[in-house]
Amino acid sequence: MDVAQPKTSAPVAPKRARRRYRNATTAYLFILPGMLLFVAWTLYPLIYSLIMSFAQWNLIKPSRFVGFDNYARALKDPVFWLALRNTLLYTVITVPGQMILGLGIALLLDQPLRARAFFRTLYYI
Structure with missing residues (x-):
């Protein structure tokens, strides 16, 4: 079959x-x-x-x-180290500050306030 x-x-x-x-x-x-x-x-x-x-x-x-002469000269220069320190200090201070400020504003705009639409419009402007 x-x-x-x-x-x-x-x-x-x-x-x-x-x-x-x-x-x-x-x-x-x-x-x-x-x-x-x-x-x-x-x-x-x-x-x-x-x-x-x-x-x-x-x-x-x-x-x-x-070759690497430019880099060797930069590493010996005290102005380079001062600029690097200033850059790192600026970064360590501003990045967390901006994150905290941004999160705070976001939390405020998410709260059920009477003037929430006004504050959102003000923020986007």
Whole structure:
């Protein structure tokens, strides 16, 4: 006795996959200008400044490669250490202060007050 095998239809996945690929291509095309601007204004200057940091630059004479000399000179300079201390101190004071202030304002704007709409509008202005 033969057992009837159910007939299977052709898979629908390739059509769906093609549509998904087409949608992904469209999304990447929309993202492309922003990514190009990101590279042009962020990554390129970052990489170029890293390359420049290994050279002795002068606007009149051509640059010459000095390796880590610039970094060694900076680490010996007392002004560098003063600037680093000031930067760290500023960061340690302002970042927690801004977080506390922002959280406090958010909590105040979330309270059920009569003038809550006014304060929210004032905050966004």
